[in-house]
Amino acid sequence: xxxxxxxxxxxxxxxxxxxxxxxxxxxxxxxxxxxxxxxxxxxxxxxxxxxxxxxxxxxxxxxxxxxxxxxxxxxxxxxxxxxxxxxxxxxxxxxxxxxxxxxxxxxxxxxxxxxxxxxxxxxxxxxxxxxxxxxxxxxxxxxxxxxxxxxxxxxxxxxxxxxxxxxxxxxxxxxxxxxxxxxxxxxxxxxxxxxxxxxxxxxxxxxxxxxxxxxxxxxxxxxxxxxxxxxxxxxxxxxxxxxxxxxxxxxxxxxxxxxxxxxxxxxxxxxxxxxxxxxxxxxxxxxxxxxxxxxxxxxxxxxxxxxxxxxxxxxxxxxxxxxxxxxxxxxxxxxxxxxxxxxxxxxxxxxxxxxxxxxxxxxxxxxxxxxxxx
Amino acid sequence: xxxxxxxxxxxxxxxxxxxxxxxxxxxxxxxxxxxxxxxxxxxxxxxxxxxxxxxxxxxxxxxxxxxxxxxxxxxxxxxxxxxxxxxxxxxxxxxxxxxxxxxxxxxxxxxxxxxxxxxxxxxxxxxxxxxxxxxxxxxxxxxxxxxxxxxxxxxxxxxxxxxxxxxxxxxxxxxxxxxxxxxxxxxxxxxxxxxxxxxxxxxxxxxxxxxxxxxxxxxxxxxxxxxxxxxxxxxxxxxxxxxxxxxxxxxxxxxxxxxxxxxxxxxxxxxxxxxxxxxxxxxxxxxxxxxxxxxxxxxxxxxxxxxxxxxxxxxxxxxxxxxxxxxxxxxxxxxxxxxxxxxxxxxxxxxxxxxxxxxxxxxxxxxxxxxxxxxxxxxxxxxxxxxxxxxxxxxxxxxxx
Numbered sequence: 001x002x003x004x005x006x007x008x009x010x011x012x013x014x015x016x017x018x019x020x021x022x023x024x025x026x027x028x029x030x031x032x033x034x035x036x037x038x039x040x041x042x043x044x045x046x047x048x049x050x051x052x053x054x055x056x057x058x059x060x061x062x063x064x065x066x067x068x069x070x071x072x073x074x075x076x077x078x079x080x081x082x083x084x085x086x087x088x089x090x091x092x093x094x095x096x097x098x099x100x101x102x103x104x105x106x107x108x109x110x111x112x113x114x115x116x117x118x119x120x121x122x123x124x125x126x127x128x129x130x131x132x133x134x135x136x137x138x139x140x141x142x143x144x145x146x147x148x149x150x151x152x153x154x155x156x157x158x159x160x161x162x163x164x165x166x167x168x169x170x171x172x173x174x175x176x177x178x179x180x181x182x183x184x185x186x187x188x189x190x191x192x193x194x195x196x197x198x199x200x201x202x203x204x205x206x207x208x209x210x211x212x213x214x215x216x217x218x219x220x221x222x223x224x225x226x227x228x229x230x231x232x233x234x235x236x237x238x239x240x241x242x243x244x245x246x247x248x249x250x251x252x253x254x255x256x257x258x259x260x261x262x263x264x265x266x267x268x269x270x271x272x273x274x275x276x277x278x279x280x281x282x283x284x285x286x287x288x289x290x291x292x293x294x295x296x297x298x299x300x301x302x303x304x305x306x307x308x309x310x311x312x313x314x315x316x317x318x319x320x321x322x323x324x325x326x327x328x329x330x331x332x333x334x335x336x337x338x339x340x341x342x343x344x345x346x347x348x349x350x351x352x353x354x355x356x357x358x359x360x361x362x363x364x365x366x367x368x369x370x371x372x373x374x
Numbered sequence: 375x376x377x378x379x380x381x382x383x384x385x386x387x388x389x390x391x392x393x394x395x396x397x398x399x400x401x402x403x404x405x406x407x408x409x410x411x412x413x414x415x416x417x418x419x420x421x422x423x424x425x426x427x428x429x430x431x432x433x434x435x436x437x438x439x440x441x442x443x444x445x446x447x448x449x450x451x452x453x454x455x456x457x458x459x460x461x462x463x464x465x466x467x468x469x470x471x472x473x474x475x476x477x478x479x480x481x482x483x484x485x486x487x488x489x490x491x492x493x494x495x496x497x498x499x500x501x502x503x504x505x506x507x508x509x510x511x512x513x514x515x516x517x518x519x520x521x522x523x524x525x526x527x528x529x530x531x532x533x534x535x536x537x538x539x540x541x542x543x544x545x546x547x548x549x550x551x552x553x554x555x556x557x558x559x560x561x562x563x564x565x566x567x568x569x570x571x572x573x574x575x576x577x578x579x580x581x582x583x584x585x586x587x588x589x590x591x592x593x594x595x596x597x598x599x600x601x602x603x604x605x606x607x608x609x610x611x612x613x614x615x616x617x618x619x620x621x622x623x624x625x626x627x628x629x630x631x632x633x634x635x636x637x638x639x640x641x642x643x644x645x646x647x648x649x650x651x652x653x654x655x656x657x658x659x660x661x662x663x664x665x666x667x668x669x670x671x672x673x674x675x676x677x678x679x680x681x682x683x684x685x686x687x688x689x690x691x692x693x694x695x696x697x698x699x700x701x702x703x704x705x706x707x708x709x710x711x712x713x714x715x716x717x718x719x720x721x722x723x724x725x726x727x728x729x730x731x732x733x734x735x736x737x738x739x740x741x742x743x744x745x746x747x748x749x750x751x752x753x754x755x756x757x758x759x760x761x762x763x764x765x766x767x768x769x770x771x772x773x774x775x
Contacts, residue, residue: 001440001441009438011436011439023429029419029421030419030421030627030628030630030631031419031630032411032623032629032630033630068477068661068664068665069661071661071662072660072662075659075660075661084380085377088380107655111660112659180377211378219441224439226439226440226665226666227666228663228665237376238376241376241378241379241381242378244378244381244382244384245378247383248384252516254480254512255512255517256516257480257481257632258479258509259632261477261630261631261667262630262667263665263668264665
């Protein structure tokens with residue numbers, strides 16, 4: 001979760017404002033939402049992902065399912081795919097997740113019933129970047145119709161994203177081999193500070209004519225973590241197909257949670273549908289993104305100034321909340337035990353944990369770990 | 375071509391269809407008796423005062439929005455368990471239970487169903503009363519369980535077929551799962567009397583069945599939260615380690631906030647910890663962690679003495695209004711000159727009433743009087759007001775005389 005420079009959680013000012021508006025509106029009550037969710041939320045959420053000028057929206061071939069966070073959106077999508085994709089109830093369809101990936105991806109698809117979950121190459125530890133050749137090779141060899149879970153931006157946990165040129169290559173292979181793109185978009189806006197930039201990959205795939213799913217989370221970019229605000233965007237060939245897909249997703253939702261929670265969706269819908277509130281929100285998002293970007297550049301410059309062995313450009317080339325530092329397990333243990341800095345054994349740090357007050361200490365500690373431990 | 379060419383259109387929801395048709399109707403006297411939500415005597419949704427107060431308290435505390443634990447808000451789950459089991463419950467005091475927050479009743483039922491699919495080794499069969507809430511069947515089916523039934527409602531008397539139920543339950547294979555509505559049976563409104571619950575408990579114990587209680591109306595049925603939880607507590611006292619799904623949609627009017635809980639009564643606190651760890655493993659790949667708002671409101675209400683007192687009064691108020699509408703409906707039918715026995719309308723309890731009306735009669739009510747209900751003759755008493763109960767009685771008499 002995001003932290004301020006004081007190391008505190010941050011409720012976005014625009015969220016506080018909108019919550020007050022909602023509390024003061026006596027015409028509102030706590031009645032059930034429709035099964036697929038609050039209509040104004042669904043439309044706005046998908047519009048954010050696909051862009052105001054999205055041809056798919058204009059052509060009326062976009063569907064949306066309000067879900068319990070990004071996880072809930074992934075799960076509804078996974079349950080639907082297991083029932084209806086590549087035949088009926090084809091649990092043998094391979095599902096590919098990146099190496100590494102958010103560990104819950106595996107569980108979501110397993111519990112949805114898929115029996116064959118595989119990995120595709122992603123992180124190249126030696127060069128501390130994307131293993132594009134490995135990734136493309138895995139896609140070439142994947143059975144036709146395999147499902148690929150793609151991180152739309154700010155890859156979790158590596159922070160390493162394909163460039164637009166690399167995304168184009170990925171899309172070309174996926175199209176040729178009839179692979180299904182399932183995007184996980186948990187950081188739109190939060191990663192670069194730009195909604196459009198962070199949605200580039202998803203929109204490119206849409207423009208290439210793919211049918212795809214995109215699981216969206218508003219946990220980070222709205223700071224609404226515990227309200228569980230998410231959206232599954234469905235892009236299909238035409239309105240008729242999308243309508244039938246949604247009708248079946250409705251059946252899945254009905255036996256999972258019946259209808260989604262109201263509060264978070266109201267906050268997001270109110271914000272996104274008001275030009276003024278939208279601008280305020282955008283500024284709040286940029287505040288968060290900019291702080292993380294600042295911490296990245298400050299950490300990198302300190303490490304380079306200290307002359308810490310190795311290259312550190314990956315710290316600023318990576319994006320989003322997390323960074324794969326490249327520290328090995330022994331160095332991580334040193335950081336934890338000797339310096340009381342907590343990070344994952346993978347070397348992943350949460351950039352939100354950095355503040356102007358602790359930057360020096362963290363940089364020095366990394367320097368020590370790298371020079372003392374091999 | 376599309377990946378989805380072969381995807382069939384899902385069948386329309388029967389209850390939604392009722393509301394859609396109601397909305398299109400221009401008759402000023404129209405009534406929507408399909409609605410599964412409480413309405414006040416003006417036919418409007420009712421936000422409880424204690425809810426408004428809790429919301430104001432929460433707003434003033436300026437809390438953050440950090441993720442809840444996977445199992446939910448601890449103050450909420452503890453209070454939910456205490457509400458269901460009773461503060462003097464041995465099971466509650468000893469800690470031999472686990473309660474996780476669920477997405478209202480449906481989400482809690484589904485967590486339980488998934489848990490049983492994974493860990494209940496002796497049977498795939500879940501026995502539902504005939505009839506049961508329409509969503510029970512697909513929930514258990516999607517969780518990978520099989521559905522069976524036991525006799526429950528007697529259409530000839532519009533009441534409980536107790537001997538039929540006991541007979542069927544006596545034949546359920548041992549170590550199967552039986553689902554019971556704790557109070558205010560949905561859709562019939564027919565509940566066993568306490569004496570009958572005692573016999574049911576003895577039979578369930580004899581057959582060594584896992585009793586799965588669905589309690590969506592505690593307090594909302596009789597107006598008394600302890601009375602409505604009597605069956606749940608009796609079973610536990612008889613040594614039956616039940617599992618339980620609770621909803622706060624109706625009794626706190628928190629419908630869209632999705633406040634609910636799933637409880638497993640265990641042998642001891644250690645078993646409870648192990649069960650809890652497995653429930654979390656099931657929840658995480660569904661939605662990671664539950665929504666805060668409804669649970670926070672419910673927790674403030676249950677844990678703040680003044681608010682709790684106010685809530686008990688308000689929930690009794692809702693239950694009393696429903697009971698009064700039942701009474702008025704019957705007396706109005708008598709005034710219309712109906713010779714039928716309508717006693718079941720006041721014998722039944724909770725939001726719903728199985729009127730006993732046949733499909734043709736329901737059809738006429740819809741077409742001739744703009745009174746909307748489901749084809750099985752079920753009405754939501756919550757949709758009846760002192761302003762329209764006369765009209766309803768008149769219409770029912772017209773189609774049944």
